Amino acid sequence: MRLRPGPLAIFLTVLIGIFMLMPLLAVVPVSFTPKRFLSVPTDTLSLRHYRTLIEDREWIESISLSLRIGVLSAAFATALATFFSLGMWMFRPRFAGLLMGIALLPMVAPPVVSALTLYFFLITLSDLNEIVAYDTLFGVALAHSVMIVPFAVVLVSVSLAQVDRRMDLAARAMGAGLGTRVFRVILPNIKFGVIAAFMLTFVLSWEEIAVTIFITSVDAVTLPRLMWQGLRDNIDPAIAAISVVLILIVITIVLGKTFVQHVLKKRRAASQG
Template identity: 35%
Template sequence: MSAAVAHGARRRAWPARALDLHVGLVLAFLALPTLAVVPMSFNAAEFLIFPPPGYSTRWYAAFFERREWWGSAITSLVVAVLATAIATVLGTAAALAIARGRVPLRGAVAALLLTPMMVPAIVTAVALYRVFAAWGIAGTIPGLVAAHVVMALPFVLVNVSAVLNRMDWTVLRAARSLGASPLYAFRRITLPMIRPGVLAGALFAFLTSFDEVVVSLFMTGIGAMTLPVQMWTGIRFEINPIVAAVSTMLILVTASTFTAFALLRRTP
């Protein structure tokens, strides 16, 4: 690459430097809201005042003392784990069928399975809320899990399909012709080969569920409360500094998950 760029860079040093400055500023803009939250979480004041009058960890303590906060975090975790497990199994099976099996109207079926990713969250929220309320599961954990599986399934499908499309199927044929049963061949050949895609899909599914706010906002009126809904209430109606403490913890989780995932993927 480099050839063209390096060539250009030698001829005009200042545009290259202007480009680097632009890139630095835009990346700073992307990081800015995340970075701002961290010092604010150690703010001793009741409000978002800068500079803070003093520093304390009181908002972290408040998070672990108040049941509506730590309880909602546990609800979110339970919902996300269940939704991830179901979405990963359904999505992986569907991806295998579409890549390897005889599926009538393959294109239409694949489009249907990807649609929840394209439909605006508010549409999904209103539609699911209406029907789930009629079924009596709107404010319950099963209702939340079902809604999150709908939204997470496409991410599993996309990630597993990406791996399946790159896979060398002659290995599988070799195993089968050497007498391996379909199940044994799946367990010993297919599964290890698609594992990176399944892991990536599961990670996306987990984040989709754990961070989901719009659908949960409609679903959780009086019943199970998730962490994002609790945060929404804390931001919208009172600018509660506990949100800053929660946010800082979430940033830590995201950054470390991302790093672990990147490292995991690098090792073959």
């Protein structure tokens, strides 16, 4: 028997959802203010702050930099987590629990401690090279990778836990090498977990601010850092505008994902019928 929520449960759910979304919705009218500071418009509405996002080179460069750092750090973290999880799953080393604990350590360490450690690490690298260093694209990407790789390890490990080991054993018994077993047997069965790990780590890198403040100065200004500077220095209403844009992007992605899942479900039901 299938239980359906009653009217009261639906009403309470909608009420809780509205309560949680109210802080986000409050940003929308503020983004249309004609003034130079954060305020709710009273007489007229203005798109000046949305134009700022398009015309101001500083905002464009920060968005572009955040995208590049997000892709680089997510790709590196996902690859690292995938091969680490594969090694743990295939070879089952004696100190597997200890190795997993070390891999997940950045997830539980205080952000300030991680930020200070990465700061001194990148400062040291700055003496050796100018590419992977303090206040550089690759330096920030490396630091973000360290912070987000535990989340990728968790997702990939969960995906591997659903894989039947007998497939790997069968491939090995038939003479398949390690590379063939990994790339043609195991990875195809966890591809959705790897994709989910990449998407999650990209989002985590995109919104990272605690570590970024410590490891950047004037050259590598990401979008979250620029927004933080705007709130600290002059409370720029463009922050409200970019917040609305990001909210719309998230809503579009969620609705698009829901629509695609609905279409695939209908096609699957039609093919089975």
